[in-house]
Amino acid sequence: MSRKVTRRRFMAATAAGAALATFKFPSPAIAQSAPFKLGLLTVKTGPLAQGGIQMEQGVLTYLREKNNMFGGRKVEFFSADTGGSPAGTKTKVQELVERDKVDAILGPLAAFELLAITDYIAENKTPMLSLAGAEDITQRRPNPYFLRPSATSAQAMHPMADYAAKELKLKRVVTVSEDFAFGHEQMGGFQETFEGAGGKVVAKIWPPLVTPDYTPFVAQIADCDGVCQGFAGSNPLRFMKTYAAAGLKYPVVAGETGGDDALLRIMGDEFLGMYSCCPYTLDLANDSNKRFVAAMQKDFGVDPGFYAAGLYVAAQVVDEGLKLAGGKSDDRAALTKAMRSVKLKDTPRGDLSFDHLGNVVGDFFIRRVEKAGGKYVNKTLKTYKNVSQFWTYEEKAFLSRPVYSRNYPPVKS
């Protein structure tokens, strides 16, 4: 008998709790001297969570450093987990824009998430700063409310290809990358610059994003003197293991995700000697980066990688932009314009400014994986200064070409 009563009570309590949780509406916002509302779209569950959690840590580090104050206004921070699916991203961006009424959004992580919401963001006039690749959002289909303070998919690959051709003297390269827009655009950029510098891409291999075993793809690598890999998430680890296990010794070059600093602590010997090009490098010796790395190690016990640094810099841009806009965020067009006019010197990635399409112009670092003191490190070998998304190409000519894709530039036989 008594058991039944408790069960009934339990049900009632649960129902009441659920009802309370569902109908707890946010109180109306106060118009004057209101806090600046900053939203973050990230991925905290699922296969992309590793980068997504670093994104949040990057923002939190900056907020702590600034005591939650941007341009004289208190910052209210909203973090939303998209689950790494486009439908989830749409739901969560609506939550941020329509319910929380944020003034600016950081994120999302992946290009397919960004593509799902770019029109929505433009319609709702909310400035968004993302590190997702998706070239055309700052090129042929520009979104006036979008800024990319990290890099386009191919922006790091142009200098990487330049380095591979001129310094590593590679002649024939096989590219291998995931079969989605980010991979296509990375490899397209590599091919364009590499072939312009006299090299040749002999084959392009496209394993799907979720590939249980890379052996059949690694087996196709032949007739070359170098390999360019463009994997993201934790896939570089699995690819490099398979690559080494197959006994292949060709030098490997990669982009910002393929050699991310956050992967260093779980790398193995198969990574030694791999080159990567990244808009952030852990060993950059400026004040801002030292502060950032120390804070990340203290608060979260991890070395920051490209995702954490990207979001830290994005938060810096919002802060600086809000200052330039005089602390006003009601006019979103003016706020976006102010953010795009930001020029920063002291960031963890060095100097930074934006082009007229909202994409970053900044430094890119060529690094090589080495072993120092029992740890793997990305040692910076060369810095390409002030690289734009158009590399050395003329903007008009670049934009008149089709966007880098699976079949562009084509592989010449």
Place this chain on the structure above:
Amino acid sequence: MIDLIAGTNRLRLIAIAVVLAALVTLPFWVSGIYYINVGSQILFFAVFALGLNILVGYAGLVSLGHAGLFGISAYATAYMLQLGAGHTTAIMVALVIGVASMAVFAVLSLRSSGIGFIMITLALGQILWGLAYRWISVTDGDNGIPVRGRPAPFGYSLTDPVNFYYASLIVFIVAVAMVFIFVRSPFGAALMGTRDQPRRMNALGYHVWMIRFYACLFSGLLTAVSGILFVYYTNFISPQTLALTASAEVLLMVISGGPGTLLGPIVGATLVVVIKTVVSGFIERWNFLLGAIFVAIVILVPEGIVPGSVRLWHLIARKRAATPAAAEAEPTATERTP
């Protein structure tokens, strides 16, 4: 039987009227378009769950490939729009393609029932997911297809969230009415007969396979309708929508709410959508919460929330009635008393 319906009729009518009034006036008492959008999502996912419930609840056929069908109509809509077709054409083509693929599904999977049926639908759903993922010239792979704009029937642009909510509500009410009529028709009775006693139904001269096939088509129609609403809601479609987890999610809506009831899938859809969209904003580990709720459902109300709470209600009501008039206690009540 008729007495039973008449007895509950007044209470039920009042309840239906109250719920209907609440749904129609929702945009007026809910603050902010965010919650209206959550309402739209609940409505079209409820239509999806109603469609699956035809198979799971009334035909006793558990399908794990319904997200594939949901996605194929969404893709058909998006692809037609990308080819430059109008909204009416796109929707019509999507409906035809959705129902036709369900027919193909049914022909292949109705060779068996029980676990065999689950495995075949699972495999077919995964094939559709694979196609969406790798048939890049049509689906653009992982990048998905964006859909620009929403239709504007009778001059009401569905771009406005409130209008979209009402469109979903109309579709939802029509779907509920269709299922209501379907279940109470002789055909519905025959379908439940094939669920409970397929061999006896066969012996009585019913064409069991054909009855199940038609039930599949009806389920496919509701799934296609909800898929079209979904793609217009998100303005985007990509392979994740067709993944196995999506199939499992809608199956959980049906099972948690109560398969084989009209209200069950609606309650289940509400539960899952509210936790996924609203509660996930407050609780980071919302997957865990959802799991815990399902475990609680399995332990406390294994037949689903709707029939389970009806049972608990009757139990309470009977106990109250039984205390003064213990002499009249019917023997059937012993079944549940410890």
